[in-house]
Amino acid sequence: MNKTEFIAAIATHSNSTKAEAARFVDSFISIVTETLQGGGEIRLVGFGSFKVKDVAARDARNPQTGKIIKVPATKRPRFSAGKELKEAANQHKKWVLAGVT
Known part of the structure; x- marks a missing residue:
């Protein structure tokens, strides 16, 4: 969608x-x-949470040249699904496992 x-x-x-x-x-x-x-967080009970995660600096390898490059520290948005959303997403799997399609 x-x-x-x-x-x-x-x-x-x-x-x-x-x-x-x-x-x-x-x-x-x-x-x-x-x-x-x-720097805030949004928690919607049952649905999930939006927050920012700090990602540490690291070394990576350029696949074309093989050269090691430094990747700087950054912040990334994250969404963590809540219990009800996880259960709803897996609802279909329960029916399939029970033999109902």
Whole structure:
């Protein structure tokens, strides 16, 4: 599902217009981005958490030349799924294992 399809699904699910849903999605993305830029974390119980993880500097090898290069330390955004989201994602697997398709 891409952003346009996601917006249409939210509009349908919430019985609102696509413009309202687009404003909601854009606001959500902006809030998550701003919070992570400020070093914060967003926890949505049952859904998951958005946070920034520090990644240490390391050495890597250029596959073309074989030369070792230094990769600087950086920060990366991370999403950790919550319990209910994990269970929902694995719901289909339970049915398949039970022999129901």
